[in-house]
Amino acid sequence: MSLPNRVAQHAPHLLVYLDRELRVRFANLRCDELFGRPAEEIRGRLLAELVDAATLRYALAHLTEIERGNAAPREYLLRDKDGARMALRVHASTDLDEQGRPIGYVACAQASGIDLGELVADAVCTLGALAAERGVSIEVRAESGATRVPGSGRELGRALARLIGAAVERCGPAQPVRVQVGALEDRASVAVYDPCPAPLPTGHLGVSIARACIEGMGGTVSVACSDAGAAIRAELPRLGPSTANGPAGAP
Numbered sequence: 001m002s003l004p005n006r007v008a009q010h011a012p013h014l015l016v017y018l019d020r021e022l023r024v025r026f027a028n029l030r031c032d033e034l035f036g037r038p039a040e041e042i043r044g045r046l047l048a049e050l051v052d053a054a055t056l057r058y059a060l061a062h063l064t065e066i067e068r069g070n071a072a073p074r075e076y077l078l079r080d081k082d083g084a085r086m087a088l089r090v091h092a093s094t095d096l097d098e099q100g101r102p103i104g105y106v107a108c109a110q111a112s113g114i115d116l117g118e119l120v121a122d123a124v125c126t127l128g129a130l131a132a133e134r135g136v137s138i139e140v141r142a143e144s145g146a147t148r149v150p151g152s153g154r155e156l157g158r159a160l161a162r163l164i165g166a167a168v169e170r171c172g173p174a175q176p177v178r179v180q181v182g183a184l185e186d187r188a189s190v191a192v193y194d195p196c197p198a199p200l201p202t203g204h205l206g207v208s209i210a211r212a213c214i215e216g217m218g219g220t221v222s223v224a225c226s227d228a229g230a231a232i233r234a235e236l237p238r239l240g241p242s243t244a245n246g247p248a249g250a251p
Contacts, residue, residue, distance in 0.1 A: 036081035084240025087150035135173030151217035159210035
């Protein structure tokens with residue numbers, strides 16, 4: 001084995017080479033560790049044979065952006081061999097021939113995903129001064145179970161702070177805002193409750209900004225109002241537990 005090949009095989013992240021037809025020509029040893037398949041099993045196979053139609057469309061759009069000069073990485077939400085949802089952050093570049101024509105693509109993938117409970121705790125700390133100023137308490141309850149989700153921790157943290165902040169701003173002195181973090185099957189959720197009977201305005205700026213961010217990560221935001229108060233619920237795809245130790249995808 002040549003030195004370059006040895007280095008590629010033992011790189012700490014998954015390395016994959018796709019030709020112009022999007023056929024896998026190389027995958028390093030991380031393929032077995034992360035995907036649950038030996039590299040030999042996917043070499044020579046088309047990407048279309050390894051991922052579902054939605055992921056293929058997403059990958060094609062990614063490659064189009066790369067060829068336009070946008071080398072920004074993308075988040076991929078896949079499944080491992082056991083069906084657990086996993087997130088990968090993929091960096092890719094175009095391989096060019098001597099005439100500068102694209103002949104293939106090099107992709108490097110690593111784990112992504114963040115803990116929803118930790119983001120909520122950070123958001124509550126950020127809102128501590130506002131809550132204290134208004135005399136509002138913020139109660140957080142986290143149910144047992146993994147709540148890792150895909151996406152950007154910074155952006156999602158800001159979105160959660162906007163949702164919780166909207167509830168804090170609606171409350172008067174001595175009123176509580178309750179935040180519950182939970183998970184059910186393949187979804188993780190954050191529910192924010194306040195006791196203010198006034199309906200939350202449609203198109204609330206903070207909630208609208210948060211919704212756009214969370215929907216961009218494959219999640220949803222819903223609002224329900226009643227005489228007992230408002231409930232804002234954010235849901236995101238829940239990642240498999242093994243993501244905490246390393247990425248995995250489902251080719």
